[in-house]
Amino acid sequence: MIETNSNLTTNLNFLTPTSFKLTIDNKKFANIEYFITSVTLPSIETDEIQANWNGFSIFMPGGTVNHGTLSVKFMVDESMRNYSEIFNWIVDNNVASDPIKHDIILSILSSKNNTNRQFRFIDAFPLSIGGFDLNTQISDVEYASTETTFRYTRFEILR
Numbered sequence: 001m002i003e004t005n006s007n008l009t010t011n012l013n014f015l016t017p018t019s020f021k022l023t024i025d026n027k028k029f030a031n032i033e034y035f036i037t038s039v040t041l042p043s044i045e046t047d048e049i050q051a052n053w054n055g056f057s058i059f060m061p062g063g064t065v066n067h068g069t070l071s072v073k074f075m076v077d078e079s080m081r082n083y084s085e086i087f088n089w090i091v092d093n094n095v096a097s098d099p100i101k102h103d104i105i106l107s108i109l110s111s112k113n114n115t116n117r118q119f120r121f122i123d124a125f126p127l128s129i130g131g132f133d134l135n136t137q138i139s140d141v142e143y144a145s146t147e148t149t150f151r152y153t154r155f156e157i158l159r
Contacts, residue, residue: 042068
């Protein structure tokens with residue numbers, strides 16, 4: 001008798017990298033949410049603990065769990081409202097006695113545009129917002145886009 005692995009997925013569709021939605025705070029950051037073009041899901045790694053046993057070095061997981069930064073690219077709207085949302089958040093955090101943090105939800109959508117998985121980035125705040133070029137000598141219009149990087153306490157998979 002052949003045993004089957006009960007943990008094997010029954011959904012054999014591959015993840016579509018164009019089906020996602022990022023939500024920060026709809027009232028304060030509606031413009032950045034609307035114009036997002038890409039998100040890089042951050043890495044997660046743990047330290048290793050080395051021990052000696054019978055003359056050999058052995059390794060165990062342990063120590064701290066380290067999270068990479070969350071990178072978000074977006075098109076800059078003509079009024080620069082989305083750029084200003086992040087710019088003001090960074091500036092306000094540098095003068096605030098209590099830093100402004102928000103949870104960020106990254107929703108991964110299925111091939112039918114239903115929420116398949118969600119990642120919640122807890123207590124997120126922007127570290128940087130990138131620059132973008134303005135140039136009167138380009139022949140084809142390339143709309144301005146930039147990237148912002150967020151740091152957060154941790155992230156978790158909600159569903």
